[in-house]
Amino acid sequence: MKKSLVEIAYNKHQDWIRIVKSFGCNSSTAEDIVQEMYIQLHLDVQKGLDLWYGEEVNTYYCYKVLRGIYLNIYKKEAKQIKMYLEEINEFKQAEELGIDEVEYANKKKKIDDLMDKMFWYDRKVFEICASGKSVAELSRDTKISYYSLYNTYTNAKKFIKDQL
Missing domain, CATH: 1.10.10 (Arc Repressor Mutant, subunit A)
Known part of the structure; x- marks a missing residue:
């Protein structure tokens, strides 16, 4: 029985994790991104895209998907407003003073x-x-x-x- 594209891609799981970590992710985020890539691969195969490269998965395509997912997460995090605890304390003090x-x-x-x-x-x-x-x-x-x-x-x- 022939393996599916996602199963063949899973054989390189540690490689995908290493690639995502090279973008600057921590281990848990890298794992999440790789799982998202598997979902994306499955959906793309369902749409009829040919993602085979001989008997292997198209590594470049997987790289582009991983990079795209990472950049989307990075952009989302960049848009979030972050405030240091010191700033919050200063704000509360100013508010208390009136x-x-x-x-x-x-x-x-x-x-x-x-x-x-x-x-x-x-x-x-x-x-x-x-x-x-x-x-x-x-x-x-x-x-x-x-x-x-x-x-x-x-x-x-x-x-x-x-x-x-």
Whole structure:
């Protein structure tokens, strides 16, 4: 009885693990990625793809599948927001202390004074974007170039930061 493609691929299990570890994975993640590759191979064979290389599995194809799965996991992890315990503790301490209302009022007045010095167009773009509307959304609504609005907003923000 002839072995299936996945069974033949499993004969190189340790090679697949070594390949995935070379990408920078730990052992358990490498094992998970290799298992995902077996599933992908099975699905691809079900679709009718010819993944044979003579009597062996197409090693290059398996490498590309392993690399693709690894990169998808890596991208997903990169998007996750990570915070160190020290930052969390500092955040909690600041939250417990509350906001210094006098300092807040002084900074608000200073920002308002700076905004009065700005050109009306720059001030308006800054106010709209600072209130939560995205530059892209403002561009669509006003038919003004995205890059023009983006530059105006970033220049206004830089002006205020430099003055504070």
